[in-house]
Amino acid sequence: MTTTVRRRLPVAILAAAVVAVAVSGCSLFGPVASNTLPVRDDDGVIVEPNEQTDAFTLVVGDCLNDATATGEVQTVPTVPCDEPHDGEIYSAHLLGESSYRGEAVIINEAEALCLDTFEQFVGEAYLDSRFDFSYYYPTEASWSRGDREVLCVIYDPAGPVTGSLKGVTD
Numbered sequence: 001m002t003t004t005v006r007r008r009l010p011v012a013i014l015a016a017a018v019v020a021v022a023v024s025g026c027s028l029f030g031p032v033a034s035n036t037l038p039v040r041d042d043d044g045v046i047v048e049p050n051e052q053t054d055a056f057t058l059v060v061g062d063c064l065n066d067a068t069a070t071g072e073v074q075t076v077p078t079v080p081c082d083e084p085h086d087g088e089i090y091s092a093h094l095l096g097e098s099s100y101r102g103e104a105v106i107i108n109e110a111e112a113l114c115l116d117t118f119e120q121f122v123g124e125a126y127l128d129s130r131f132d133f134s135y136y137y138p139t140e141a142s143w144s145r146g147d148r149e150v151l152c153v154i155y156d157p158a159g160p161v162t163g164s165l166k167g168v169t170d
Helices: 011-015 103-122
Strands: 050-054 075-079 087-094 132-136 149-155
Touching: 087 103, 103 132, 103 149
Parallel strands: none
Antiparallel strands: 050 075, 087 149, 132 149
């Protein structure tokens, strides 16, 4: 069966290779500097902007200003979701494979996982929505250090939004 997707994912975001770890602030690459941790309230919601949030501390619900991200990223600009932002992490998925099967396989898995959870988050089917998605995924190097998480990011191709896109339909 062939599936046609109405939009291409932005190459800059597809090329960004990042995965989050637990909200404990532990990084797969060693200790996380305190200035790269997002400031969160008791519910885990980001409450202050941070231009250099450690990418391995990102979680579902975080809002990002990552539209210009390219290549491998270590840090990502984050903001409270009630401020204008480029994207929002809407789902996270752990890949269970023990060996790295190549970037193309990881990208295909990431795209399928993010597409599968898109409608549940936004409230309408991907092909019916004006919103698009991208994702962060592990690189071969980060995989060798235990990185297995794909983060799905919803965004509006028309530009920044304010507020969460959860349950928002056109």
